[in-house]
Amino acid sequence: MATVEHAAVVDEHAATSTGLPHLKLAMWLFLASDCLLFGALISTYVLYRGASVTGPFPADVFDIPYTSVSSFVLLASSLTMVLALAAIQRGDVGRCRIWLLATALLGMTFLGGQVYEFTSFVHEGLTLKTNMFGTSFYVLTGFHGTHVAIGVLMLLTLFSLSFGGRITQRNAMTVELVGLYWHFVDIVWIVIFTVVYLIPTGTPPGAS
Amino acid sequence: MTVPTQRPTGLLSRPRATSGFWAWITTVDHKKIGILYGITAFGFFLIGGTEALLIRLQLARPDQALVNAEQYNELFTMHGITMIFLVVMPLSAAFFNYLLPLMIGARDVVFPRLNAFSYWAFLFAGLFIYSSWFLGGAPNGGWFGYAPNSVVDPTRGMTFYAIGLLIAGIASTVSAINLAVTILNMRAPGMTLFRMPVFVWMGLVVQLLLAFSLPVITIGLVELLFDRLFGTHFFDVAAGGSPVLWQHLFWLFGHPEVYILILPAMGIVSEILPVFARKPLFGYQFVVFSGIAIGFIGFGVWAHHMFAVGLGPVPNTAFAVSTMIIAIPTGVKIFNWLGTMWNGDIRFTTPMLFAVGFIAMFVIGGLSGVTHAVVPSDYQQTDTYYIVAHFHYVLFGGAIFGLFGGMYFWWPKVFGRMLNEGVGKVNFWLMLIGFNMTFGPMHILGLQGMPRRIQTYPASLGLAFWNMVATIGAFIIAVSVLVFLVNAIASFRRPREMEADPWDARTLEWATSSPPPEHNFDEIPVVHSLDDLWHRKYAETEGGRVVPVAAGGSGEEAPAAGPDAEHAQSHGDGHDGAHTGGHHGGHAIHMPSPSYFPIVAALGFPFIGYGLIFAIPPVIVLGFAITLAGFFGWALEPSAE
Numbered sequence: 001m002a003t004v005e006h007a008a009v010v011d012e013h014a015a016t017s018t019g020l021p022h023l024k025l026a027m028w029l030f031l032a033s034d035c036l037l038f039g040a041l042i043s044t045y046v047l048y049r050g051a052s053v054t055g056p057f058p059a060d061v062f063d064i065p066y067t068s069v070s071s072f073v074l075l076a077s078s079l080t081m082v083l084a085l086a087a088i089q090r091g092d093v094g095r096c097r098i099w100l101l102a103t104a105l106l107g108m109t110f111l112g113g114q115v116y117e118f119t120s121f122v123h124e125g126l127t128l129k130t131n132m133f134g135t136s137f138y139v140l141t142g143f144h145g146t147h148v149a150i151g152v153l154m155l156l157t158l159f160s161l162s163f164g165g166r167i168t169q170r171n172a173m174t175v176e177l178v179g180l181y182w183h184f185v186d187i188v189w190i191v192i193f194t195v196v197y198l199i200p201t202g203t204p205p206g207a208s
Numbered sequence: 209m210t211v212p213t214q215r216p217t218g219l220l221s222r223p224r225a226t227s228g229f230w231a232w233i234t235t236v237d238h239k240k241i242g243i244l245y246g247i248t249a250f251g252f253f254l255i256g257g258t259e260a261l262l263i264r265l266q267l268a269r270p271d272q273a274l275v276n277a278e279q280y281n282e283l284f285t286m287h288g289i290t291m292i293f294l295v296v297m298p299l300s301a302a303f304f305n306y307l308l309p310l311m312i313g314a315r316d317v318v319f320p321r322l323n324a325f326s327y328w329a330f331l332f333a334g335l336f337i338y339s340s341w342f343l344g345g346a347p348n349g350g351w352f353g354y355a356p357n358s359v360v361d362p363t364r365g366m367t368f369y370a371i372g373l374l375i376a377g378i379a380s381t382v383s384a385i386n387l388a389v390t391i392l393n394m395r396a397p398g399m400t401l402f403r404m405p406v407f408v409w410m411g412l413v414v415q416l417l418l419a420f421s422l423p424v425i426t427i428g429l430v431e432l433l434f435d436r437l438f439g440t441h442f443f444d445v446a447a448g449g450s451p452v453l454w455q456h457l458f459w460l461f462g463h464p465e466v467y468i469l470i471l472p473a474m475g476i477v478s479e480i481l482p483v484f485a486r487k488p489l490f491g492y493q494f495v496v497f498s499g500i501a502i503g504f505i506g507f508g509v510w511a512h513h514m515f516a517v518g519l520g521p522v523p524n525t526a527f528a529v530s531t532m533i534i535a536i537p538t539g540v541k542i543f544n545w546l547g548t549m550w551n552g553d554i555r556f557t558t559p560m561l562f563a564v565g566f567i568a569m570f571v572i573g574g575l576s577g578v579t580h581a582v583v584p585s586d587y588q589q590t591d592t593y594y595i596v597a598h599f600h601y602v603l604f605g606g607a608i609f610g611l612f613g614g615m616y617f618w619w620p621k622v623f624g625r626m627l628n629e630g631v632g633k634v635n636f637w638l639m640l641i642g643f644n645m646t647f648g649p650m651h652i653l654g655l656q657g658m659p660r661r662i663q664t665y666p667a668s669l670g671l672a673f674w675n676m677v678a679t680i681g682a683f684i685i686a687v688s689v690l691v692f693l694v695n696a697i698a699s700f701r702r703p704r705e706m707e708a709d710p711w712d713a714r715t716l717e718w719a720t721s722s723p724p725p726e727h728n729f730d731e732i733p734v735v736h737s738l739d740d741l742w743h744r745k746y747a748e749t750e751g752g753r754v755v756p757v758a759a760g761g762s763g764e765e766a767p768a769a770g771p772d773a774e775h776a777q778s779h780g781d782g783h784d785g786a787h788t789g790g791h792h793g794g795h796a797i798h799m800p801s802p803s804y805f806p807i808v809a810a811l812g813f814p815f816i817g818y819g820l821i822f823a824i825p826p827v828i829v830l831g832f833a834i835t836l837a838g839f840f841g842w843a844l845e846p847s848a849e
Contacts, residue, residue, distance in 0.1 A: 016393040022318045025393055029385045031380035033419040040427035040457060044442065086639045128440050135440040139431070157843070 027177050034147075038188050040094050042195055043137040052107070053130035058201050061121050066200055070113030071193050077106035078093035078186045081179045091169035097162045100175070103182065107148050114145050135151045137196065144192055147185045154178045216238040222801040223231070230540060234802035236320035242306030243329050243622065248331055249298040255338075256290030257689060259283050261682055264646070268679035270667035280663040281348035282365065286337075289369065292469065293376050294334045296607050300472035301330075301380075303614055304387055304411050306622060310717035310724060311405050313396025313733045318389045320800045321842060322382055327808035329379035334812045337372035339366055343821075350661065351834035352462065355443035355454035359435045364821055370433040371817040377422045377429070378813070384418035387411060394717070398735035402674075405715045406489060410475030411828045413503040414468050421464035421507070428457030430698060437820060452517060461508035469603060470570075471499060474476030474541060477563045480617050481545055481712045484560035485552025486754070488739060491544045498544075505534040515586045525585045531581035538574055542567060545551025557711075558632030562613030564687070565640050569605025573598055576651065591661075594654025600647040612692070617711070621698075622703035624722045631695040638688035645681025649674035714742040727797045803845060809838025 017024060084099030118138070126134045158178060161167050167174065223234040235241060255597050263283050266274045275283060305323065309316055317323045340346045347369035349358040360364040362813075391412045395404070431442040432454065441447035443454050482489045489495060511519060511527040545567050554560070576598040580586045589595055612635075619627045658665060665671050706722040719741050720729050737743050747752050810833030819827030 017399070018392050018393040020393065022389055022393050026319070026385050026389045029388055029419055031418055033381060033385070033423050036420055036423035037427055040424045042433065044427070044453065047450065047453060048448065053448050126440055128434070135434075135442060135447075135449075139434060139440065139442075143430075157840075 002064070021173060021175070022179075023173065023177055027180050031180065034184065038144070038191075041140045042191065045140050045196060048132040048136045054122055054131050056121075056126045056133070058133060058137075058196075061124050061126055062120045062197055063117075063120075066113075067117065067193065067197055070110050070117075073106050073113070074110040075186055075191055077103045077110070078183050080106060081182045085172065085175050085179050088167060088172045088175045090167060093162055095168060096167065096175065097159060100155050100159045103150050104159065107152040107155065107182075111145060111148055111152065114141065114148075118142075129131070133146060140192060140196065144185070144189060151178070151182050151184060151185055154181070223804055224802075233807060234324075236316070236324050236800050236802055236806070238305050238309050238317045238320065238323060239622075239724065239726075239728075241323050242302045242304075245298045245302035245305055247331070248327075248334070249295050249302060251300070252290050252294035252334060254689070256287050256295055256430075257686060259287040259290065261686060263287065264679040264682040266663065267665075267675050269676065270665050270669070272664055276664070277663040278345075278348065281661070282341075282346040284661060285347045285350050285365075285369075286341075287535055289337060289347060289373075289488075291454050291603070292351060292465070293373065294330075294337075296469045296603065296611070297380065298330055299611050300414070300469070300607075301326075301383060302612070303407075303472060303476065303618070304414075307618065307717055308387060308390060308408055308411050309394065310720065310728055311408050311715055312391060312399050313716050313729060313735065314390065314394040315728050315732075316800060317386055318394055319386050321387050321806050324803070324806035325810055326383035326386065328807045329375055329382070329724050329813060332810055332814045333372050333376035333379060335554075336817055337368055338377060340368035340372075344366075352458055353432065353454075354458075355451040356437070356445065356456075358432060359443050366439060367433065367821050368438050368817075370429045370436070370563070373654065374426060374429050374433070374526050375813045375817065377426050380418050380801040384415040384422070388415040388419065391415070391621075396732050396735055398740075400735075402493070403735055403738045403740070405475075405494065406478035406495050406499070407472075407475035407715075410471045410478070410499050413499050414471050416463045417468050417471075417503050417506065417849060421461045421468070424457055425461035428454055428461070430516050431457075433820075437823075452514075455517060456510070459513045460507070462513065463510040464503075466602070467502055469607050470610075471502065473614075474499065475506050475564060476610045476614040476617070477543075477545065477566050479715065480559045480563040480613055481548045483617075483711050484553075484555045484557055484563075484738070485549045486712075487548055487552045488714075488742075489544065490547030490550070491533045492738060493543050494540055498540040501537040502534060505530060505537070509534055512581060512586070515583050516590045528581050528583050532578065534573065535578050535581075542571060557616075558627070558629055558636055559613045559617035559711075561633065561636040562609050562616060565636065566606060566609040566613060569601055569609060569640075569643070573601025573603075573605055574602065577704045589654060590653035591659055593650040593658045593660060596660055597647050597650035597654060600643075600650070604647065605643060609639075609643075612636075615692075618717075619699065619704045620679065620710050621717055621722045621724070623699065624706040624749045625699045625702045626706065626710065627699050629692060631698075635688050635691040635695060638684055638691060642681045642684025642686075642688055646678045646685060647681075649677045649681075653678075709741070712745075716741060719744075727799055731798075732827055803842065804840035805838045805845060809842060811833050812836070812838065 016025075018025065054164045080102040084096050084103060087093075087095035087099055126137075128134055128138050155178060158167060158175060223230060235244075250644060257485065262275065263280070265278060266272055266283075305317070308314075337347070343364065345363035345365045347353075347365040349361055349366050349369070353366060353369055358369070391404070391408055401409075422517055431440070434440040435442050437442065440704055440720070441449045443449050443451045445451065452664065478489055478495055508529060509531045512531045515524050515527075545563075551562075556564075576594070580589055580595070580598065616627055616632055619625070652672055656669075656671060658669070658671050665675075702722075708721050709718040710722070711718070716733055716735070719733060733740070745757060747757050812831040812833070815831030815834060816828050817827065817831075819829075819831055
C-alpha cells in the first residue's frame with residue numbers, strides 16, 4: 001500500500017482543494033498520528049526510568065559507542081534517501097535504484113545492530129521480563145525497529161518495482177512518500193537515542 | 209496514481225460483479241460501504257441491547273441469580289465494548305462514509321480501497337471479540353479494562369479485548385485519515401471550509417480526534433497485551449510498574465472518545481433542525497468553532513475520570529476546571545439549536561422529533577456531567593448508578609437519538625423509500641418514554657448509593673422499586689427498536705420511487721437522485737454559498753420573506769423551483785446511463801474498480817489474533833502472510849479494467 005493508491009476521481013480533481021496531493025496529506029496525517037504512538041511509548045519509558053527494583057540497569061548494559069555508530073548508520077540512510085528522491089526527480093532511475101538499495105542496506109545494518117544489541121543484552125541477563133527497564137526498553141526500541149523493518153520492506157518494494165519501469169519521474173512522489181516515512185523513523189530514533197541512551201538514569205536504588 | 213490506467217500489470221484481474229454477493233465483498237463504493245457499516249452496526253446494536261436486557265432482568269429484583277457474578281461481569285463489559293466500539297462508532301462511520309462525499313460534492317472518498325479495508329477490519333474485530341464467548345469466556349474487566357485486574361484475570365477474555373480493540377483501532381485510524389483527507393482535499397469547486405455543512409465539519413473534527421487519540425490507547429493495549437502474554441511488567445506494582453499508567457493512557461484516549469461518539473450526532477442534529485425549522489442554522493460559525501473547541505479541550509480533561517484515584521488536589525482542581533470549561537462550547541451549541549428553532553416554521557417529522565429529543569436528553573446528561581466536574585461531589589457519585597445515568601443520557605439520549613434521527617432523515621436518500629412517519633413517531637415516543645424510565649431512576653439509585661458493576665443487591669437496601677421501573681423501561685426501549693425494525697423492513701416493500709429532495713432540504717446530497725447513482729453527481733456541482741441547494745431553490749425578498757425561485761430563472765446555475773424541478777435539473781440527462789457513467793464532454797466518468805484485496809488484507813488480523821491467544825506461531829505467521837499478500841496484491845493490481 002506504500003506504492004499505489006489511486007484517487008477516486010481523475011478528471012475534475014486533478015487539483016486538490018488544499019493544493020497538497022492526496023497521498024502526501026494522508027502520509028502527514030499518518031505520521032502525526034504515529035507521533036502519538038511513540039509519544040505514549042516514550043512517556044512510558046520515562047515514567048519507568050529508575051523504577052526497576054532489580055538489575056541489570058541501563059548503565060550495566062549500554063554500550064554507547066556501539067549504539068552511536070549504529071545510530072550514525074541510520075541517520076546516514078536519510079542522506080541516501082534524499083539522494084534517491086533527487087535522482088528520481090531528475091528522471092535518473094538508475095541512480096535512484098542505487099540509492100534506494102543503499103538506504104535499505106543501511107536500514108538493515110541498523111536492524112542487524114539492534115538484533116546484536118538485544119542478543120548481547122539478553123546474555124547479560126536483561127529480558128522483557130527482568131525488570132521495568134527491560135520491559136520498557138525492549139518494547140520501545142522494538143517498536144521502533146518494527147517501523148524500520150516496515151520501511152526497509154517498502155524500500156525494497158520500490159527497488160524491485162523500479163526494474164518493471166514502475167518508478168518514473170512522473171510518479172516521483174511515491175519515492176517521496178516512502179522518504180517522508182523513512183525520515184520520520186530516523187527523527188524518532190534521535191529522540192529515543194537521546195532519552196534512552198544519552199540521558200543518564202542516575203544511580204539505581206540498591207546499586208552500589 | 210503510480211499505475212497508468214492503460215497497463216493491467218496486476219497479479220489478478222479486478223472483480224467485475226456489480227450486484228449480488230461478490231459486489232458487496234469487493235465493493236469500494238463509499239455508499240455501499242456506508243450501508244455495510246450501518247447494517248453491521250445495527251446488528252451489533254441488537255446484540256448489545258440484548259446484553260443490556262439481560263443485565264436489567266438480573267437487576268429487576270433484589271437477590272436474583274439469573275446470571276452469576278462472572279457472567280454478569282462479561283455481560284456489562286461486552287455491553288459497553290459493543291455499544292461504544294461496535295455500534296456508535298461504526299454507525300457514525302456509516303453516516304460519514306455515505307454522506308461526506310455527497311455533502312462536499314465528491315464522487316467517492318479519496319482512497320476507496322482503504323475505505324473497504326477499514327470496514328472489513330472493523331467487522332473482523334467485532335467478530336473476533338464476540339468469538340471469545342465460545343473460546344473460554346468474554347472480556348470481563350469492563351470496557352475500560354483497568355489494570356491490574358485486566359492483567360491478572362485468568363480467563364482469555366481481556367486478551368480478546370486487547371487484540372480485538374487493536375484491530376478495531378487500526379480500522380478506525382485508517383478510516384480517520386482517509387475521511388480527513390477526503391474532506392480537506394476532495395471538496396467541489398467553491399466548497400470552501402466555511403461553506404461545508406456542519407455535519408462535515410463535525411466529521412473532520414471526529415476524524416482528527418480519532419487520529420490523535422487512538423494511538424494512545426493502542427500503546428496502552430499493546431502494553432496490556434505484553435503484560436498478559438509475554439510477562440512484561442508495565443502494570444505490575446511488585447516490579448515497580450504503575451496501574452495508574454493504564455488509566456492515564458486509557459482516558460487520554462477515552463475522553464476524546466466521548467466526543468468521537470457525540471459529535472457525529474451533534475452534526476446530524478445540526479443538519480436536521482434547519483431543514484424542519486425552515487431556517488438556516490443559527491450561528492453557523494459558532495457551532496463550527498464550538499465543535500473545534502470541544503475537540504481541542506477534549507484532550508485536556510481526561511483525569512476527571514480519575515478524581516478518586518488520588519492524583520492530589522492540584523491535578524484534580526486543574527481537571528475540574530478544564531471539565532467545566534468544556535461545558536461552555538457544548539452550551540453554545542445547545543443555544544444555537546434552540547435559536548435555529550426559534551420562530552421557525554417547524555414541521556414535527558420523525559427526524560425532527562429525534563433531534564429535539566436529542567437536545568432535551570443531552571441537556572440532562574450534560575447537566576449531570578457538570579455535577580461530576582465538582583470533585584467533592586464526584587467522590588460521592590463515582591462508581592454509582594448516577595454515573596451510569598449520566599453517560600446513558602449523553603450516549604443513548606444523545607448519540608443514539610441523534611443517529612436514529614439521522615436514519616429517519618437520510619433513509620429516503622439511501623434507499624429511495626421513506627420510513628413510515630406514523631410508525632416513526634410511535635418509535636420515537638416509545639423510545640423517549642422507555643429511555644427516561646430506564647435511566648432517569650438511575651440518578652436516584654446512584655444517589656442512594658447503589659454501586660455500578662455489582663451483580664445484585666440485597667432487598668434491605670430499598671433499591672427494588674426503581675430497579676424494577678428501570679427494567680420495565682429497558683423493555684419499552686426494546687419494543688421501540690422492534691418498531692423501528694418493522695418500519696425498516698416494511699419500507700422495502702414499497703416501490704423505490706423517491707424524489708431527490710423529499711424534505712425540501714439544504715445540502716448537496718439532496719441535489720442528486722435517491723438513491724444516488726454510483727458516481728454520485730452527473731456533473732460535479734459548483735458551490736456558491738453555505739446551504740447551496742437551498743439558495744438554488746429559494747430567494748429572499750427585501751422584506752425578508754422566503755420565496756421560491758422560478759424555474760429556469762436567471763443565473764448561470766439555472767436555479768430550480770422546488771424539489772421536482774431540482775430533480776429534473778440534476779437528472780435531465782445521463783440518468784439512464786448512471787452506471788456506465790454520464791456522458792459529459794464526450795468521456796465516461798471514471799470510477800474506481802472493485803477489489804478483492806481490502807478484505808484479504810483485513811483477513812490476516814484475526815489469524816494473528818488467534819495465533820497470539822492460543823500461542824500457535826504458524827497461525828501468527830499465516831496471518832501476517834495473508835495481510836502482506838493482501839497489501840502487495842493491492843499495490844500491484846491494475847488500477848482499473
